[in-house]
Amino acid sequence: MLWDDFLNSVHHDWRGDGAVEDRLDDPDWLRKWLKQQQFDLGLPNSNELSNLKQLRELMHRIVMVLVSAVSPSAEDIQALNKVLADGPVIRQIATTDVHYRVTLSPTGHQWPNVMAEIAASFAQMLADGEPSRIRICDNPNCLWVYYDDTRNRSKRYCDDKMCGNLMKVRRFRARKKAEAAMPPSEH
Numbered sequence: 385m386l387w388d389d390f391l392n393s394v395h396h397d398w399r400g401d402g403a404v405e406d407r408l409d410d411p412d413w414l415r416k417w418l419k420q421q422q423f424d425l426g427l428p429n430s431n432e433l434s435n436l437k438q439l440r441e442l443m444h445r446i447v448m449v450l451v452s453a454v455s456p457s458a459e460d461i462q463a464l465n466k467v468l469a470d471g472p473v474i475r476q477i478a479t480t481d482v483h484y485r486v487t488l489s490p491t492g493h494q495w496p497n498v499m500a501e502i503a504a505s506f507a508q509m510l511a512d513g514e515p516s517r518i519r520i521c522d523n524p525n526c527l528w529v530y531y532d533d534t535r536n537r538s539k540r541y542c543d544d545k546m547c548g549n550l551m552k553v554r555r556f557r558a559r560k561k562a563e564a565a566m567p568p569s570e571h
């Protein structure tokens with residue numbers, strides 16, 4: 385989805401110490417992302433880039449209150465609406481032999497249109513989905529934002545095979561270490 389891909393463009397070194405890498409600063413990542421999202425647009429200038437980061441901060445702030453079961457502030461909703469007002473994009477359908485695909489071309493404002501589209505994807509999820517299913521990965525070095533679509537709402541990690549396993553190993557090691565550090569029992 386557009387909104388979570390965008391939010392997770394702040395990458396954390398989940399295997400290591402959680403070091404942060406901002407992928408919006410990486411032109412290669414940006415180009416790939418634009419292509420993947422079917423946006424027909426060049427790289428942002430420095431002003432547009434800082435607006436993008438501001439939008440990401442805004443969405444992240446809303447996610448942070450939602451995971452604590454609090455409602456977003458009226459100011460933040462207003463700010464989101466301001467971004468949404470810069471839409472729309474033009475949708476066109478393209479066909480290949482077997483597939484249909486919708487391409488999005490920003491009109492007029494270019495990057496602001498893309499930002500409106502990102503905000504729309506986020507707003508749609510809030511309105512049509514269940515905001516209480518938004519999660520932040522339990523690996524403190526990962527903090528990946530995701531939507532928990534499991535039946536029993538029990539998803540604790542962005543990926544059970546990756547962060548889930550890593551945390552299992554860490555818990556195991558911590559237990560072994562604690563056991564080793566314990567004084568021998570008095571018998």
Ligand SMILES: [Zn+2]
Pocket residue numbers: 398521522523526527528541542543547
């Ligand atoms: Zn994770």
